[in-house]
Amino acid sequence: MMEGMAAPERGRTGRPPRTSRAQILSAARELIDDEGWERLTMRKLAARAGVAPTTLYHHVRDREELLAALLDDYADRIPRRELPREPVERILAAATVMHDALAGWPWLVEVLTADDLIGDAALWMVEAIVDAAMEHGCPADEAVHLYRSVWYYTVGEILVRASADRKRAELDRPAYRDTVFRRLDKPELPRLSAIAGRWPALCAEDTYAYGLRALVEGLLTK
Amino acid sequence: MMEGMAAPERGRTGRPPRTSRAQILSAARELIDDEGWERLTMRKLAARAGVAPTTLYHHVRDREELLAALLDDYADRIPRRELPREPVERILAAATVMHDALAGWPWLVEVLTADDLIGDAALWMVEAIVDAAMEHGCPADEAVHLYRSVWYYTVGEILVRASADRKRAELDRPAYRDTVFRRLDKPELPRLSAIAGRWPALCAEDTYAYGLRALVEGLLTK
DNA sequence: GCTAGTTTTCGAACATGTTCGAAAAGTCGA
DNA sequence: TCGACTTTTCGAACATGTTCGAAAACTAGC
Known part of the structure; x- marks a missing residue:
């Protein structure tokens, strides 16, 4: 078992992949475009990629790493503006x-x-x-x-x-009960007014x- | 139904509370001291407070608000050092x-x-x-x-x-497979070496x- | 005492991220 | 062709945060 690394095309063995990391990332991009990043769940992503949810974890460490990867290749596409000389x-x-x-x-x-x-x-x-x-x-x-x-x-x-x-x-989220009450059991907010006037x-x-x-x-x- | 607010001791009615927000916060502090904040789960907290997990949500909006409240009263205890005059x-x-x-x-x-x-x-x-x-x-x-x-x-x-x-x-987390491989399918890291030398x-x-x-x-x- | 109203509690259930172990599907050397 | 080995896939299951609706436990008016 060649723990961890494997030469990309060097005598590949094992079950052939049905999906690739790149495909997953691009499915994720689509999903984010469609529904927004907050609604990107691993299960939905798996469904869109045509794969079981758990399969994702073979290509991606976890959700965070997936998002980081998306950010990374987003950053890669930032246009390189001409920068001033000074x-x-x-x-x-x-x-x-x-x-x-x-x-x-x-x-x-x-x-x-x-x-x-x-x-x-x-x-x-x-x-x-x-x-x-x-x-x-x-x-x-x-x-x-x-x-x-x-x-x-x-x-x-x-x-x-x-x-x-x-x-x-x-x-405007639902049931957030007695916010007001909760504020009352705190000690007086210290000197808030003193600052508020200066806080345009x-x-x-x-x-x-x-x-x-x-x-x-x-x-x-x- | 007096939506949201209720005068603290004004003719209280309804089922008497078995637990208070303050008790929950202090149970949370204990739990964090014992096991660290990463292990603070709502279920464990509920157990420690001697209450069902869902009951917590009557006193606290969600986990984040709970942590924010803890931070807030932590900040309250920051010693007010004497500050320089200049x-x-x-x-x-x-x-x-x-x-x-x-x-x-x-x-x-x-x-x-x-x-x-x-x-x-x-x-x-x-x-x-x-x-x-x-x-x-x-x-x-x-x-x-x-x-x-x-x-x-x-x-x-x-x-x-x-x-x-x-x-x-x-x-040193478990199975994070083929990190190396993953790095290889990226284009060459641009000019990394040019910076690395200057990155003491x-x-x-x-x-x-x-x-x-x-x-x-x-x-x-x- | 009975009923209506109110507040608190809780059990069941759901969505989600994730782990685990085993099955599937290949390659390679004998 | 047969088994050893490897890689990928997946189903079952778990932990956690959270919602929902109903039950519990009390007070106030009758």
């Missing part, structure tokens, strides 16, 4: 492409679990950012810090916004660009 | 307290869904940061942008690190403070 602007542009591309996928909350990277496919953006930082004069390790900081900031913004949206959508209804979308520029400039003028 | 340092200190407190809860990934805020309890940190920013000369809306940026950055760092840890812990093994923990300061200073010198 380093700072180049970093901002690359980060923004990354951000905007990811922000369209609300199910990121369940998937965005890579450390440092989106996935193998989007490395060109990492490269662009690290390159630009070094061109600007950063030593390598600071360039990596910079990339990471940008990545943290971006992931945070996307996740916070995504779950805020989700929560808003859930407001700012469009959260504007914050990303605002903070991103500050972050990058702050990192580069060190 | 505004910039005060912001950094408040953000770091927030960060460190949250970073100890690996299940944040499933819970950190508040927009703008951790929960009702940790408002004092929001207040500290917004206050300091205004004291430094920011108008109110920029102070809010600043807080939000810091929050995004912090959430991002925590979540990315938490899931990186989780992934590392999962490496930097301690990811250092990045948080590094980027945070840059972010805040960048925002304040606008």
Whole structure:
């Protein structure tokens, strides 16, 4: 038993596969297009792929890995825009492409679990950012810090916004009994009013660009 | 039927409760202490509370809300350290307290869904940061942008690190067949080597403070 | 005491992700 | 052709979160 790996076409043996990983992924894409990612269940996916549910697990570790794979090859298709030549602007542009591309996928909350990277496919953006930082004069390790900081900031913004949206959508969910009562058994909310007055209804979308520029400039003028 | 709300002790009627929300929360805390949050199932929790599983749903909307409530009253117990007087340092200190407190809860990934805020309890940190920013000369809306940026950055760092840890812990999970094979059917990883050389093994923990300061200073010198 | 109303509890059941072990369907060497 | 080996598929089953509807247990008015 050749545990784990097998040369792709080297004297294949065993039962011939009725389905492939690629087919499953593409069936998943169809299903998501049709019904949305929240309704992508393993059973439905199996049905669409014409296969038993358990068979999926031979091609995919679990649902999360499946979603991650979808995200990964989605990232692979992000158009590689022409980036500005000036380093700072180049970093901002690359980060923004990354951000905007990811922000369209609300199910990121369940998937965005890579450390440092989106996935193998989007490395060109990492490269662009690290390159630009070094061109600007950063030593390598600071360039990596910079990339990471940008990545943290971006992931945070996307996740916070995504779950805020989700929560808003859930407001008209059925039976959520005695919410009011529940709030009452808490101690007084401390000084909420003191802040509330200063909390103008700012469009959260504007914050990303605002903070991103500050972050990058702050990192580069060190 | 007084839909939803009921005055706490105003002529109570109906079947007397065998259990309270507070009891459930505290049973949940015990369970988490004993077995870790990943093993907190609604059924086990019900057993510990001496109640049928479905009864929980009368006191709690769902598992997520339960975890959020636990997080919230955890945040309530974060010791309020003395913060520095100088505004910039005060912001950094408040953000770091927030960060460190949250970073100890690996299940944040499933819970950190508040927009703008951790929960009702940790408002004092929001207040500290917004206050300091205004004291430094920011108008109110920029102070809010600043807080939000810091929050995004912090959430991002925590979540990315938490899931990186989780992934590392999962490496010795059972049957994850032909990972190697799967990597081979991808196109060549683009330019990975070009970056790899510049990717020193930097301690990811250092990045948080590094980027945070840059972010805040960048925002304040606008 | 009886009935109507109200709140809490619970048992049955469902959907879903996933594991497990065995069956199916081939290849290869004897 | 026959068995050993390998890979893929699948049915049964489990754990978990959750919904639904009805039963339980009490209070208040008659």
